[in-house]
Amino acid sequence: MAKRDESSELLRELVAHLRQNRTQLREEWVGRISETRLLTAMTKEEIFAEATSVYDSYVEALETETFEALQAYARNLSERIIPRGVETHEVVGIVLLLRDVLARSLFAKYQTDFKKLNRILDAYEPAANRIANTVAVGFVQERERVIRQQQEAIRELSTPVLQVRERLLILPIIGVIDPQRARQLTEQLLRGIRTNRAKVVVIDITGVAAMDVTVANHLVQTVEASRLLGATVIVTGLSPEIAQTLVTIGVDLGKMNTVGDLQGGIEQAERLLGYKVMALAEPS
Amino acid sequence: MTISSDQDIVLARQKGRSLALELGFSSGDATLIATAISELARNIVSYAIKGEVALKGIQGSNRVGILVIASDNGPGIPDIRQALRDGFSTSGSLGLGLPGVRRLMDEFEIVSKPGQGTTIGVKKWRP
């Protein structure tokens, strides 16, 4: 207990010192940042502005010994600087620099009283390390979130569900399909069938070079799930290799509606849809 | 929760869905999880008459998931390998129960002794 109180008292003294010398220490820190060529994607003014906020949050975290505010700030900072291309090592680098600059100022202040210096450092180091950790983790988490978001966006773009006519959807699949993308593609198509009230779907896989068993299974499941929603699926552009894979996993190609190319598939789809139109117009 | 009637099956899958949503699963995944729970609970009712289903949020390294454990003291499964093959059934159902559940979830574990009962644990991770 006594130890903890003492450490808090020392931290208070430390915080007072950092507040008093804020201008000078901040300047020194910014100098070190540009010396070490960190944050090169940012202008001098930007670095100075961010450094000021980081410095103040840093001191505040030391003072309150709570890290939530700093964590929120780190996330917010990361959100702003990640699109600028700031890297993880830079963020970790500047926080470590600040730790060093502050530690050196403590050396300077207490150089005549080694005992006190030691005690001050005992209080300062764990807190400083925790701060460095908090900021680094915050940055990495934010980066991971951004990456996930981008992957999501790329996947959305690469599986467009197109409505060409009323009640007719086309799903051209291009490139490599992994199970995750296959799953997303299916979900998107099924939702598309519902929102567009589609009756016929043409899935064109001309642009798919290879398909492993898992993905082939997925294609079959997509066809079956679409039927459960009341839509007929026509698969076009089936290469002999993929046809072979489908047969290998036990798909009855006779039951699957396949047409050589996309053009033929659309024609058949229109026949399917047109049949209905004629029948409804009949009774006059 | 105890599973001993078809009402309990409905209850178990409803609880599973809401826990999955609480854990941050998409509603598509929550449907897969609820469907798997329904199948597992149904196996209990039709083969063992009475058993338990436990649901739990789990924390893996870096990810969140859901764990479903279905256990009973029923007759057990004599040949697990065969039971996991598509098209196998002993009670005249569609016979797709276990392989289907396995496809719905990410991880699947089964322990069964004839005459002593069956415990099936399945996990799904949030992508």
Add this chain to the structure above:
Amino acid sequence: MEVPILKQGAVLIATFQAALSDADLNQLRSALVQQVVRFRSRGVIVDVTAMDVMDSFASRTLREIAHMIRLRGAETVIVGIQPEVAFAMVQLGLTLEGVATALDLEEGLAYLNQKFKTTK
């Protein structure tokens, strides 16, 4: 929970509620078959829009309903399967093979009317 069955001309419409137990499903099956006979219905629409889980039992019951009703000379169409439910069903290997499906009630009615015309 009993499933309401609505009579609309030559068509019977059964609307599922969310949490149907096996007993409810069995009850629905017998009620539908009885009413098809009683009203000489030509078509049955089973609306499952509200179903958030379709497991093997529900799926098998739907198939049985369709087959039994076909034996009585009428057509069945299942409507309103939700995209997520359809995805879970195919993962389980439940494809309702041999049973007609349609997007919703409107599509189901259009399908049956079409059928009635061609088989008159």
